[in-house]
Amino acid sequence: MTTSRWNLHPILAWVDSHIIDYPTPMNINYNWSFGSAAGFCLGIQILSGVFLAMHYTPEIHLAFSSLEHIMRDVNNGWLVRYIHANGASFFFIVVYCHIFRGLYYGSYIEPRQELWCSGVIIFLLMMATAFMGYVLPWGQMSFWGATVITNLFSAIPVAGDAIVQWLWGGFSVGNPTLNRFFSLHYLMPFVIAGLVFVHLALLHKDGSGNPLGANSSFSSIPFYPYFYVKDLLGFFLLLTSLSVFVFFWPNSLGHPDNYIPADPLVTPAHIVPEWYFLPFYAILRSIPDKLGGVLGMGGAIVILLAIPFFNTSVLRSGNFRPIYLFGFWLIVADFLLLGWVGQKPVDDPYVSLGQYATFFYFLFFVLGIFAIGLLERWLLFPPSKPL
Structure with a gap:
């Protein structure tokens, strides 16, 4: 009876459903x-x-x-x-x-x-x-x-x-x-x-x-x-x-x-910008063309919006995707490398390192998620062999 009265109030009912009694995976x-x-x-x-x-x-x-x-x-x-x-x-x-x-x-x-x-x-x-x-x-x-x-x-x-x-x-x-x-x-x-x-x-x-x-x-x-x-x-x-x-x-x-x-x-x-902008600043500097650098820096963030729509994997958690998991830790290392390169002078070998790291960043999001998902599908559901 107490719970019913609590839920009759709209604000308290919202708090109850979204914070207190919100069903959470155990x-x-x-x-x-x-x-x-x-x-x-x-x-x-x-x-x-x-x-x-x-x-x-x-x-x-x-x-x-x-x-x-x-x-x-x-x-x-x-x-x-x-x-x-x-x-x-x-x-x-x-x-x-x-x-x-x-x-x-x-x-x-x-x-x-x-x-x-x-x-x-x-x-x-x-x-x-x-x-x-x-x-x-x-x-x-x-x-x-x-x-x-x-x-x-x-x-x-x-x-x-x-x-x-x-x-x-x-x-x-x-x-x-x-x-x-x-x-x-x-x-x-x-x-x-x-x-x-x-x-x-x-x-x-x-x-x-x-x-x-x-x-x-x-x-x-x-x-x-x-x-x-x-x-x-x-x-x-x-x-x-x-x-x-x-x-x-x-x-x-x-x-x-x-x-x-x-x-x-x-x-x-x-x-240099603040440290939390350095990975994207490194991408900007790695592309020689001014417009290309701007597009690269902006694309490095906007591409995150696109990945739900070209995902092909039937699995969700990285715990069960060893190939994807390898690529995931590579992209984490790549992001840290871009952050380190972003604070360095615009000179070799930092420019070359930044270009390689930028290439892998986009490769992971453009091809990695799509291709790895297809490979996982093929491994999980291989095409049936003819009799």
Whole structure:
């Protein structure tokens, strides 16, 4: 009777069906905690970002000094700023783990194509938000990173120059650019939060996957109290790791040049983005043609949207796909190699390594998933031999 009254209230009924009594496969492991950890990181970023926006000044002559004011004069401002800056890195670490977990366990395979695509769209918006946030400190790397990345849009035929001028708000990176980036950087996390609810709705429509890759509706148990403790452990580990960086190495994940005020007359010796963009930056640099590099960098992310539709495997979990599993660990190593190459100078052997790694990246997603799936079909269901 109590449960019936609880479910009569629409909000409490939603909480009950989606959080408390949500049917969860009984064999899922800690790898399924990365999704909730990513949502936790988003909450940290929104909350810390709102407090920072109260004291930040989006004006090119005051932006850098306003951050110094936050660090030195605002009560606990240094803590909020370091949580926000390092929280972005931890957000990407968790999301990358979430994506690779999805690749390992086949989370992109029918019937979860829409769920996978919604996650990729959230990832794209995350990258755009993080890039605009990287510009806001208005340090040397912020200014020149914005100049280099926005200039890439000029490679788009016909409309490229107009797009660049719209992004700049003028004929160079300046005050209108900073104002636009600040406005969008403040808005986008709330858009992402809305899409997260769409992502969760799609997840609960088809149900969570599991390490076996099988339909586990017959062996599901309520999320609470059995699985929330796994997510809770993930939250504590995340907070502990983030706290170590915030209190002991708060500047280790940032570039030293970004602690120098922006100077349009002095170009840094080596312009690099934040570490979580480095694999895609390496792909951009590996293609000599400017338009080709832009298409390659964009295609490296967009191709994730396509893989549910050219998957040919009848198996889901990587635990039962030894050939695919070999390719999976190769793509993980390849992604790390691209990240390492992205921070190196544009010179041999780094350029050649980046080109080989870029080739394998697209080879895995274009041919690997399609061809390996066909091979698995042939091995599982070989053509019958004539009598």
